[in-house]
Amino acid sequence: MQSIQKDDxxxxxxxxxxxxxxxxxxxxxxxxxxRDAIEQSGxxxxxxxxxxxxxxxxxxxxIMSAIDPKRQLILPNTSGARDADEAVRLARxxxxxxxxxxxxxxxxxxxxxxxxxxxxxxxxxxxxxxxxFVVLPYIQADPxxxxxxxxxxxxxxMPLGAPIGSNRxxxxxxxxxxxxxxxxxxxxxxxxxxxxxxxxxxxxxxADAVLVNTALADARDAGTxxxxxxxxxxxxxxxxxxxxxPERGEAEASSPLTGFLVEK
Amino acid sequence: MSFVDELDAWPRERVAAxxxxxxxxxxxxxxxxxxxxxxDLAALLSPAARPHLERMAREAQRLxxxxxxxxxxxxxxxxxxxxxxxxxxxxxxxxxxxxxDERVTLTDDQIEAECTALKNMGYDSxxxxxxxxxxxxxxxxxxxxxxxxxxxxxxxxxxxYSMDEADYTLLCESGLEGVTxxxxxxxxxxxxxxxxxxxxxxxxxxxxxxxxxxxxGVRKLTLGALLGLFDWRLDLIWTAMHARYLQKHCWRSxxxxxxxxxxxxxPRFRVDFPMSDAExxxxxxxxxxxxxxxxxxxxxxxxxxxxxxxxxxxxxSMSAGSSTRPGGYVTKGEEVLEQFxxxxxxxxxxxVAMIRRAGYDPVWKDFDRAFxx
Numbered sequence: 001m002q003s004i005q006k007d008d009x010x011x012x013x014x015x016x017x018x019x020x021x022x023x024x025x026x027x028x029x030x031x032x033x034x035r036d037a038i039e040q041s042g043x044x045x046x047x048x049x050x051x052x053x054x055x056x057x058x059x060x061x062x063i064m065s066a067i068d069p070k071r072q073l074i075l076p077n078t079s080g081a082r083d084a085d086e087a088v089r090l091a092r093x094x095x096x097x098x099x100x101x102x103x104x105x106x107x108x109x110x111x112x113x114x115x116x117x118x119x120x121x122x123x124x125x126x127x128x129x130x131x132x133f134v135v136l137p138y139i140q141a142d143p144x145x146x147x148x149x150x151x152x153x154x155x156x157x158m159p160l161g162a163p164i165g166s167n168r169x170x171x172x173x174x175x176x177x178x179x180x181x182x183x184x185x186x187x188x189x190x191x192x193x194x195x196x197x198x199x200x201x202x203x204x205x206x207a208d209a210v211l212v213n214t215a216l217a218d219a220r221d222a223g224t225x226x227x228x229x230x231x232x233x234x235x236x237x238x239x240x241x242x243x244x245x246p247e248r249g250e251a252e253a254s255s256p257l258t259g260f261l262v263e264k
Numbered sequence: 265m266s267f268v269d270e271l272d273a274w275p276r277e278r279v280a281a282x283x284x285x286x287x288x289x290x291x292x293x294x295x296x297x298x299x300x301x302x303x304d305l306a307a308l309l310s311p312a313a314r315p316h317l318e319r320m321a322r323e324a325q326r327l328x329x330x331x332x333x334x335x336x337x338x339x340x341x342x343x344x345x346x347x348x349x350x351x352x353x354x355x356x357x358x359x360x361x362x363x364x365d366e367r368v369t370l371t372d373d374q375i376e377a378e379c380t381a382l383k384n385m386g387y388d389s390x391x392x393x394x395x396x397x398x399x400x401x402x403x404x405x406x407x408x409x410x411x412x413x414x415x416x417x418x419x420x421x422x423x424x425y426s427m428d429e430a431d432y433t434l435l436c437e438s439g440l441e442g443v444t445x446x447x448x449x450x451x452x453x454x455x456x457x458x459x460x461x462x463x464x465x466x467x468x469x470x471x472x473x474x475x476x477x478x479x480x481g482v483r484k485l486t487l488g489a490l491l492g493l494f495d496w497r498l499d500l501i502w503t504a505m506h507a508r509y510l511q512k513h514c515w516r517s518x519x520x521x522x523x524x525x526x527x528x529x530x531p532r533f534r535v536d537f538p539m540s541d542a543e544x545x546x547x548x549x550x551x552x553x554x555x556x557x558x559x560x561x562x563x564x565x566x567x568x569x570x571x572x573x574x575x576x577x578x579x580x581s582m583s584a585g586s587s588t589r590p591g592g593y594v595t596k597g598e599e600v601l602e603q604f605x606x607x608x609x610x611x612x613x614x615x616v617a618m619i620r621r622a623g624y625d626p627v628w629k630d631f632d633r634a635f636x637x
Contacts, residue, residue, distance in 0.1 A: 026629060027333020029623050051632040054388070080515055080635065089634045111518035112511055112557050217333045
């Protein structure tokens with residue numbers, strides 16, 4: 001989807017992106033399915049778990065073969081790291097191997113729900129920002145943590161909608177609304193979005209972008225699902241820009257009951 | 265308070281009582297529920313669930329894809345010693361098994377050669393195995409084998425004898441990711457019967473091994489019961505309890521379950537609780553419904569045809585092209601004692617081709633050495 005208006009580009013750390021849909025690369029049944037998803041979504045940011053790739057020898061059939069570095073920014077992530085030291089080591093390794101100094105911080109020491117550790121995330125972000133990285137941290141939908149990370153100098157904040165891979169949608173809606181209202185950096189809703197309607201809902205709320213993975217990888221047709229998400233992201237963004245009317249608890253008659261009270 | 269205390273509260277009779285009067289309605293509601301209790305697990309493992317395997321399979325497949333996607337991890341075992349002072353009655357390595365084949369412990373150079381051979385086959389994840397001979401192959405020796413293997417592979421795990429927490433710390437410092445340790449059976453009485461000598465006789469020490477490993481920082485804990493040794497319906501309930509216990513108490517470690525079915529035993533041992541293919545499938549499905557987020561392994565103990573069919577029903581990791589004798593990939597021939605006969609003798613390429621045909625992505629690398637210092 002290339003139709004987002006030019007003046008509405010997503011800007012992260014001074015770099016402009018035409019798409020507000022980011023894609024994760026785990027769980028796909030084949031490199032071809034992933035390639036279809038990237039292609040049909042028009043995504044320009046694709047995140048890759050460093051633990052899944054051999055930076056010294058990328059496989060011909062693996063994840064990296066599905067990405068076109070001329071069209072997509074490869075955003076390495078630290079998934080699998082249990083503390084700040086591990087995440088920092090991984091990030092530096094990726095940079096040393098020639099990747100751009102962008103890093104999606106994922107610090108999830110508890111393997112069952114893969115929830116982000118706020119303490120270690122903040123610590124790693126401090127080190128990596130000072131080290132010159134563009135840092136995009138995956139966080140719990142915690143408005144205070146979001147502000148603290150912004151103060152440190154992270155390029156975005158990426159609060160979760162629901163636990164990774166859960167497809168449960170925007171369960172943290174109220175907190176994400178506060179994060180969006182208070183943030184001075186782009187807010188990317190990451191994790192838990194299982195349907196295009198969830199992505200649209202996030203964008204209507206004013207999120208700057210969303211990231212999806214499982215919902216695409218798990219679909220019967222990853223490419224078509226990716227396109228559906230891209231359309232939903234665009235629709236949600238347009239609705240937010242157009243200004244949604246407020247929700248009301250009851251109907252409001254279009255012929256007012258007090259219309260007869262005309263001041264003379 | 266450790267898991268062995270919890271087990272004391274769940275003797276044979278109490279676990280068996282979970283199966284009392286299971287109805288078909290209970291089986292169906294256990295399949296439909298989002299979170300399942302031990303009674304639900306018993307319902308799913310019970311004979312009453314047999315007519316509903318298809319529904320269980322659909323749910324197991326859905327949950328596995330949801331948590332792991334359509335991916336299958338690949339690993340290979342490296343047996344680096346078959347010396348064993350234990351005398352597990354069912355095992356080919358046991359000191360008194362009566363088998364006369366050669367006993368060896370690989371030298372560092374021979375381990376290196378095995379690693380190179382496996383690396384050339386594409387592997388990036390290995391499991392190092394030994395018998396129980398801590399005097400000849402002490403923890404420091406195992407740590408050295410881990411360090412050698414780690415130069416070749418991103419992920420190195422061990423399946424060796426039960427050790428102290430300090431030993432696991434040493435292994436972690438050498439680059440260890442995971443520990444696999446089967447309880448064999450959780451039934452105290454039978455455990456004592458089939459383990460007549462050696463360190464392994466100490467039931468409590470063995471039960472609490474994985475918790476010690478988790479406390480030492482081991483990231484992946486793999487458990488299992490040797491299916492066929494005892495009533496698998498009881499052993500799997502204890503296994504599930506153990507998995508849940510580890511998830512709570514070693515919350516930084518991921519917990520995985522293996523399904524080793526006892527098949528080839530030395531002549532002196534008779535399998536009293538043989539498990540059919542359908543029963544093993546039921547076991548995997550029921551356990552998947554109870555532990556949706558746990559990795560499940562299926563080794564080359566099972567034949568190729570069975571592995572191909574079961575793979576998409578809940579399995580997340582498989583070995584391939586395995587040899588269960590020390591030096592089996594390059595250095596040593598058939599004169600060396602193997603632990604068990606491999607049923608699926610296909611090469612890694614053949615297994616990978618099968619995985620792709622089934623619409624799954626084979627994953628060789630899922631860990632990075634940068635996670636260690």
